[in-house]
Amino acid sequence: MRILDTFTPTRTVQTVTEIGRRAELPSSTAHRIVNELVNAGLLERDEDRRVRIGMRLWELSTRSSHALRLRQAAMPFMERVQSRVREHTQLAILEQDEALFLERLSSPASGSNVTRVAGRLPLHASSSGLVLLAFGLPDLQERVLSSGLTQLTRATLSDPHAVRSKLAEVRQLGHAIAPGYIEEVSTGIAVPVRDETGRVIAALSVVLPRDAESDFAIVELHRAATDIARSLGFRS
Incomplete structure (x- = not known):
């Protein structure tokens, strides 16, 4: 949740380093959790390896909402x-x-x-x-x-x-x-x-x-x- 909370309406794409700093997590921990979230589809990487909210998270959030x-x-x-x-x-x-x-x-x-x-x-x-x-x-x-x-x-x-x-x-x-x-x-x-x-x-x-x-x-x-x-x- 601390990682997901680093995304805002105006901050939609971030590097893992930026995410770790804003979530106040050690770099190794931020990289590990971000990779897990990417593998689950909750986060996505763009062509520059930056991270954004994944479509899977949007899909889950709209079910029975x-x-x-x-x-x-x-x-x-x-x-x-x-x-x-x-x-x-x-x-x-x-x-x-x-x-x-x-x-x-x-x-x-x-x-x-x-x-x-x-x-x-x-x-x-x-x-x-x-x-x-x-x-x-x-x-x-x-x-x-x-x-x-x-x-x-x-x-x-x-x-x-x-x-x-x-x-x-x-x-x-x-x-x-x-x-x-x-x-x-x-x-x-x-x-x-x-x-x-x-x-x-x-x-x-x-x-x-x-x-x-x-x-x-x-x-x-x-x-x-x-x-x-x-x-x-x-x-x-």
């Missing part, structure tokens, strides 16, 4: 949002106190966006994260609010009292608007997605230019979230 089921249910409605709003459309879940993004749809004309598929963002600083936090368990909220809130831009809420107030607003409105929280030129808007029991399991979001009108996007997101929930078996 709850995240894959959610993504498959959401995709048709995400495509509808993206085609109508014509900006980045994203699906995120809660994972280890962060927002983990399962999918992102974009067009060539879409604005700035730092989000990547399989990338993560802080819960307090992203519209998707605020939704997941607002509808999450109280112990999650307390853990996040007491952990030290990083300010990514001048607009990011980093004071716990301000974040609590924002979470109450999200629960009241049923959506989160985060103007300039991640990038000063963009506004994130997110709504909750519920499973068959009515529990919030994901956040569906769009990223608009900072000065863009948001009402139409909010309507489209709520409509899509309702359709996703119904496809998962939720009956309100």
Whole structure:
């Protein structure tokens, strides 16, 4: 796991020496374990002997995956949002106190966006994260609010009292608007997605230019979230 954790959305190919250093393993141990993982298909080597995640690992991770089921249910409605709003459309879940993004749809004309598929963002600083936090368990909220809130831009809420107030607003409105929280030129808007029991399991979001009108996007997101929930078996 320490070896696999050295791979990130922006660090997809590494030498064994780099892997060993980042995993804090002796060189001989890193070479031995990497070779075992390559032989099992969980890692692969390229023509320069550098190492990347193998297709076997992707195959195993997608079998009976709850995240894959959610993504498959959401995709048709995400495509509808993206085609109508014509900006980045994203699906995120809660994972280890962060927002983990399962999918992102974009067009060539879409604005700035730092989000990547399989990338993560802080819960307090992203519209998707605020939704997941607002509808999450109280112990999650307390853990996040007491952990030290990083300010990514001048607009990011980093004071716990301000974040609590924002979470109450999200629960009241049923959506989160985060103007300039991640990038000063963009506004994130997110709504909750519920499973068959009515529990919030994901956040569906769009990223608009900072000065863009948001009402139409909010309507489209709520409509899509309702359709996703119904496809998962939720009956309100």
